[in-house]
Amino acid sequence: MCGYFANIDLTPEIIEVSNQLGLTLPNETQRAYQRQNFNALVTKSGSISQSSAMWWYALKSSDNGFVVDERITSFNARDLTKPLWSEAFKLRRGLVFASELGESQGKQQYLMQSKTGFALGCIYKDWIQVDGSVTRSFAVITRPPHKRYSEYHSKSTPLFLPLDADVLTRWLDPAPLYTDLNQYVEQAVLTTDFDVYPVKTYRSPDSLLPPFELLRD
Template sequence: MCGRFNISDSPAVQQLLLRLGIDSHNWPVRFNDFHRACNTISIVRHDGQNTVLEDATWWLLLEFKDDRFKPSRYTSFNTRYDKLDVPRSAGYRPFRQSRCVIPASGFGETEYETVNGKKKPMRYTNFNAKEAIAFGGLYRQWQHPLSGEIVNSCSIITLPPHPKLNPYHSKASPLMLPQEGPWLEQWLDPEIREVEQFAPLLQPAIRQDLEAQIINKPSERLAIGRSTTILAD
């Protein structure tokens, strides 16, 4: 998954937040039609007592510099599924101790091609869901050494490419959590550290119908041609 997604103040998003135990009228949500990596976004996590919605930097690894936390030089807005069980990887401990849900309305992907040994963008596609998306994410907390302030960082887990998305993006697909059954509650439960039960979630799956729209570039998002409906699995 590339480093952009959108979240709108829609009935579908409101319904997802209520499903997670969040009343968005009491908890401010960072709605945005173009969140990019390193932005401050909204995550839903469990603090040990309640489900809460909080701000987080969309970049899992932070470093303390100039009296504040900033994104590390190591790219970490995504966490690859095949790194989750590597003990020294950035996502190993959060996968077992600090999972979160990142609500969204859609996401964007960029397909690259190699020309004269250099990787260049070939196609930009936006995928908008008719229902809200619950991305499976990880978070970490960082404490300011002087003020004691706690800040959150996060990443979205990426899976192998999905066959239905392969014509648009052949590298990876995001983890979209099922919203039926107990999966969301289990994903947020910090007491669940035996993560083998989440193995079925680490297979690429499309949980909601998506509208795929090729665009000119992410900063403008002007449609090129007609959109295509991609049905849920």
Template sequence: MCGRLNVTDSPGTRALCEQLDISLWPEEGMRLSRFIRATERVSVVFENAAGQREMHNAIWWLLLDKQQSDQGSRFVPSKYTSFNTRYDKLNTPRSAGYHAFRQQRCVIPARGFGETLVVGSNKRYHDMQVGEQDKLAMGGLYRVWHGQDAYGKSVTDYSCSVVTLPPHEKLADIHTKASPLMLSPEDGSLQRWLDRKVTDPEALSELLVPRLRHRLSAQPVDKPSTYQPTGAAFVLLAD
């Protein structure tokens, strides 16, 4: 999966956030944008130790480095690529996502995502999105980072990644290397992924099988930043 998400304000996105019953929201509000890239901030939701749902604007890059200055601690993406976490690394001890998979899972409410297919020396871009009323969430991992400001006061930051699965056959003409973990509250997959009490990887193995839980509209575009259609949109039916 490529590093871009569509998190626009739609009835489905609003309904999903309401259904998640979020008890704590970020002070600056939820991050909404049609084009959010890796290393930028994206809004994630997770369960805290009390079983309540919190939303935070996290850096979309799971591994961060702490930098110190006169202004205090600052967290920046590390040199190790970690905006996605592969499903086959989740059970590898000492991997970046091993402990997070068991203890720090999150979801990213989204309208859609973008993919890139490299064909020879050319790149083909597609943007996928669900219907306005649909409730899509990307399954991810998060981490919490602690430091101090210039006055010695504790500061906290968050990072996240999207879990990627094997390629899905319906996406073969769009992306051939992987597919993102897509969840839905309608079939219970979202609730199971968020449930902090679930720590046994076997209980989540069914979710790590590629599946389209929503009907997707795929639009070929010239490039993500300009979003000019280069052909007719087509439909990918839910499994």
């Protein structure tokens, strides 16, 4: 995915599953851009909770604390067998709720909106300063291209999870992944319908064209 997602409105489906998880999501627009903090990363350590995290997994120490390490492109995690990702995928899985995301194909950008909303699978890491303070970072997991999704982004497809409290709870467990959840990891699954708008920018989605329909699997 191309560095943008947002939870514009809390859909009834997202509200229901977040309540089942014991969460109260922020009731305002939550926009996420790579290299910036996002305030509603969902993780589980004992209980399920939300936290602020930098959408760029690899950080480095500086005089101002931990900052983005520009040498490593790490807002998306593709090959989960690589050392950068493998430990986190086994033990530190998170998720974010969203109602839209941005993709691109060549020079054309697309805003992909879902009426129900969706969950994106993530991994995260805590970076601990000498004074004990913690900076959290995360990456959105992407999978090999989904045939229909690749019309709008041919390199990869985000890891979409169903809005199902049982599935999401087991995804968040800080333990090796449950076998039945591999279906979402091995091959990208579209868990929601999208209206896809050709746009100039994600921030100002003033498309003059009617949307394309991208239906769930």
